[in-house]
């Protein structure tokens with residue numbers, strides 16, 4: 001295959017996948033497939049650049065048509081890619097895999113939770129097993145009722161189901177029983193040191209006097225913890241680990257502590273609460289869980305949880321760690337988000353700049369995109385940083401064939417076409433799917449166009465008002481442009497711009513950007529513009545996602561507001 005044809009093929013494919021072909025991407029493919037091209041890189045790159053700009057001048061319809069006619073295999077390939085699978089699960093037996101989705105109801109779920117839930121759900125379904133939605137709710141200081149529901153709603157939106165719902169807080173008696181067992185075995189003790197001493201001893205690797213207490217003494221102290229003879233912070237149950245361990249998690253960690261705050265479900269029924277490590281170590285075995293997929297921030301805790309299970313004679317599940325990932329320009333930590341909300345820097349948990357599921361949904365990122373992202377990064381063990389470009393590319397690919405297109409203009413500028421005929425424009429709802437119909441818009445020569453288009457015009461320019469007719473710019477005045485009608489013959493190379501008539505509606509267009517640039521909060525990360533849109537936009541349901549031609553994909557957020565997901 002010759003160079004030009006090859007470059008053309010990849011430019012078309014690249015443009016179709018990403019909205020625009022990139023010279024770099026095309027060159028990469030060409031050099032890989034045609035090593036001899038490396039002999040004259042300059043010439044080859046010049047040729048590629050020419051082809052890429054030719055392709056970028058084509059409409060999506062033309063690109064699709066060219067691919068179908070000349071390189072149908074490239075469209076086939078796209079279908080194949082969608083059937084990606086994650087690697088097989090070690091030790092998995094069909095029908096017997098049990099996994100868990102373990103949220104703590106202390107915040108609204110974000111994309112990191114979603115990926116963890118997804119991996120666990122995926123394998124349970126792949127092996128015809130079971131997935132348990134397990135609320136790890138043993139810290140009444142942090143948990144709230146609203147988060148239980150928000151998590152379930154997030155899961156439903158994401159399209160994940162579960163076979164059983166379980167709340168750890170319903171099983172405190174079980175953890176007490178295991179705690180007693182550890183005490184009797186000499187594997188746990190009640191420590192009465194004050195928090196500062198505990199902290200100091202931990203960092204210096206020193207044992208305290210309580211470590212030497214007999215199991216009988218510890219049992220008695222433990223019962224006193226349960227019956228209310230100690231107040232908050234006066235006594236904790238500690239695991240007898242190794243105060244000199246390099247893994248500081250093993251330095252006699254807390255297994256249970258007194259918390260007097262009311263629990264959102266259990267109220268003030270209990271005063272002693274197991275720590276995450278203790279309850280999780282038990283339940284990951286006791287619930288019949290065979291496989292635990294979790295991000296490597298838990299890796300250091302593994303040693304402890306494993307040791308607790310060993311001491312209690314509980315079966316060990318298979319644990320698979322994948323790398324925690326970050327999304328460019330956002331911080332997912334609930335502490336950071338809470339602070340941003342308090343400072344008024346974001347509008348709430350559903351702010352479209354956040355990667356909470358509510359935020360992503362509000363921005364117009366669809367659940368399929370997060371699933372595909374999960375498949376894309378897989379169980380990576382390197383630390384991936386997910387760029388918004390990647391999220392946008394996947395989302396665009398999914399939305400593009402599904403959603404209809406509309407005309408709107410941002411920061412409108414008046415355009416008067418002299419002697420314009422009264423024409424009814426027929427705008428296709430989607431160029432690739434004629435069966436979706438058209439919108440008819442009567443015109444009378446008075447239009448609005450986007451400021452960004454207006455700024456590029458100069459007298460004498462001949463342009464086409466898309467799907468209408470051609471005009472020649474005559475005069476650019478203050479706040480108004482005048483033009484002459486030029487007929488409606490279609491010329492291929494003529495620049496096309498979107499327009500709306502005076503019979504349009506005013507909306508706000510909200511454009512989110514990266515919330516953080518490096519570590520700095522980006523004060524310009526949410527901008528709002530005046531937008532005029534065709535009447536049909538007023539009839540859309542709130543929540544609907546559409547494409548505003550040459551602006552981008554947007555979700556209707558309120559009667560008079562759209563949020564731009566991405567270009």
Ligand SMILES: [Zn+2]
Nearest residue numbers: 191193208210
């Ligand atoms: Zn102590």
